[in-house]
Amino acid sequence: MSRIIPIITKKENIAIKPYKFDKNNYIYLGDVINIVKIFSDLCADEIIVLDIFSKLNLDLIEKITKNSFVPLCYGGGIRSFEDAKEIFKRGVERVSLNYLARKNFDEIRKISEFYGKSSVVISFDVDENYLVDGISVFELVEKYKNFASEFLISIKHKEATFSGIDKEFFEKFDVNVIANCGVSSFEEAKNLLKENLAVGVGSVAFFKNQNKNSILINYKEGK
Amino acid sequence: MIVLPFGNFKSVFNILDFLGYKAKISLDIKNSNFVIIPGVGSFDSIAKEIIELKEILKEKKVLGICLGMHLMCESSEEGKLKGLGFFDIKVKKLPFKKTKIGWQKVEDEKYYFLHSFYVPINKYTTKIVYYNDFKISAEIRKDNFIGVQFHPEKSGKWGMKYLKKIIDE
Numbered sequence: 001m002s003r004i005i006p007i008i009t010k011k012e013n014i015a016i017k018p019y020k021f022d023k024n025n026y027i028y029l030g031d032v033i034n035i036v037k038i039f040s041d042l043c044a045d046e047i048i049v050l051d052i053f054s055k056l057n058l059d060l061i062e063k064i065t066k067n068s069f070v071p072l073c074y075g076g077g078i079r080s081f082e083d084a085k086e087i088f089k090r091g092v093e094r095v096s097l098n099y100l101a102r103k104n105f106d107e108i109r110k111i112s113e114f115y116g117k118s119s120v121v122i123s124f125d126v127d128e129n130y131l132v133d134g135i136s137v138f139e140l141v142e143k144y145k146n147f148a149s150e151f152l153i154s155i156k157h158k159e160a161t162f163s164g165i166d167k168e169f170f171e172k173f174d175v176n177v178i179a180n181c182g183v184s185s186f187e188e189a190k191n192l193l194k195e196n197l198a199v200g201v202g203s204v205a206f207f208k209n210q211n212k213n214s215i216l217i218n219y220k221e222g223k
Numbered sequence: 224m225i226v227l228p229f230g231n232f233k234s235v236f237n238i239l240d241f242l243g244y245k246a247k248i249s250l251d252i253k254n255s256n257f258v259i260i261p262g263v264g265s266f267d268s269i270a271k272e273i274i275e276l277k278e279i280l281k282e283k284k285v286l287g288i289c290l291g292m293h294l295m296c297e298s299s300e301e302g303k304l305k306g307l308g309f310f311d312i313k314v315k316k317l318p319f320k321k322t323k324i325g326w327q328k329v330e331d332e333k334y335y336f337l338h339s340f341y342v343p344i345n346k347y348t349t350k351i352v353y354y355n356d357f358k359i360s361a362e363i364r365k366d367n368f369i370g371v372q373f374h375p376e377k378s379g380k381w382g383m384k385y386l387k388k389i390i391d392e
Contacts, residue, residue: 001323001324001325001326001327002325003324003325003326040379043379043380045325045326046335062233065233065234065237066237069237069238069241069376069377069378069379069380069382069383070335070377070378070379071335071337071374071377072377088230088231088263089232089233090233091231091233091234091236091237092231092234093231093234093263093337093374093377094337113265113268114264114265114268115263115264115265115268116263116264116265116290116301117322117339118263118322118324118337118338118339119263119264149321149322149324149337149339150322150324174320174321175320175321176321176322176324198324198325
């Protein structure tokens with residue numbers, strides 16, 4: 001089902017916007033709690049918060065979720081079922097699992113069995129050849145599709161480039177997919193909704209233009 | 224008002240708190256008049272705990288959300304254990320390959336849905352939601368029991384409106 005989903009990448013309590021997945025090359029956006037509140041007040045379809053430095057700060061997660069009355073998915077630093085349990089306790093609807101999908105299948109199975117498939121999003125960051133650590137993302141999705149209700153698939157080299165979503169690629173999946181990286185404009189995101197795609201928006205959610213020199217504070221849901 | 228400590232109980236508590244209601248997260252429901260069973264989880268993992276509360280729970284006003292609603296039924300295709308049986312219906316698996324995730328219109332409102340199991344239309348159905356031509360119960364009611372398939376605690380201003388209505392009824 002189509003949704004436009006702001007993807008908020010963070011470092012500690014600060015929301016940042018990296019370029020092409022380079023953690024050393026990012027723009028500072030602001031306090032992550034405030035940003036979540038803004039998107040919640042504007043009734044975003046859903047919000048995804050990802051700590052790209054893989055640090056798990058449970059107190060911060062608790063403060064973040066208090067400010068969202070739309071669904072919130074959290075990812076970053078989740079290394080075990082216990083981690084996931086502590087996160088769900090703090091008011092998160094879904095967890096996004098990236099590291100575990102590459103390193104520990106068993107923990108994913110445990111989380112999925114206890115919390116239900118609907119609570120699990122599996123996240124893959126793909127390169128130009130659609131590979132993750134050298135493996136085809138399609139193969140990986142096939143392996144995990146019984147344990148997750150949705151896959152967040154990010155095309156790394158397209159992040160913050162406004163180059164357009166790789167629609168052809170995302171249409172190949174027959175599972176729920178959140179197409180991430182490369183959205184060029186809000187118009188493009190809205191058009192993708194008509195094709196029944198769920199779209200992650202990063203730069204487009206925050207910047208008025210491609211030069212990224214003005215912050216968009218009137219993010220509107222186009223419904 | 225009590226929110227049972229299952230599923231996304233914190234989200235439910237947060238919205239009640241935001242709306243100005245006094246709520247507690249607890250299993251001690253003896254002295255409460257309104258209990259909410261949150262969703263998010265799997266049928267069997269919560270059924271085995273909630274069944275202990277059945278006798279006291281059935282005397283209270285209860286709102287079950289998503290899985291919480293399913294737990295108030297006889298059983299679910301999602302699990303092997305029995306539900307509370309407050310509604311004599313069985314929860315079934317949605318006939319779609321993909322989990323339903325997203326916003327749907329219900330009458331003049333819209334709510335967030337996240338599920339792959341559902342309550343078929345039955346005599347207790349009071350609101351319906353359509354997935355194209357396939358219709359299912361969005362809300363079921365019987366005496367002091369209410370079940371909703373959607374997540375009012377995550378449906379923004381529409382969800383807040385719904386919760387206020389149910390609580391103030």
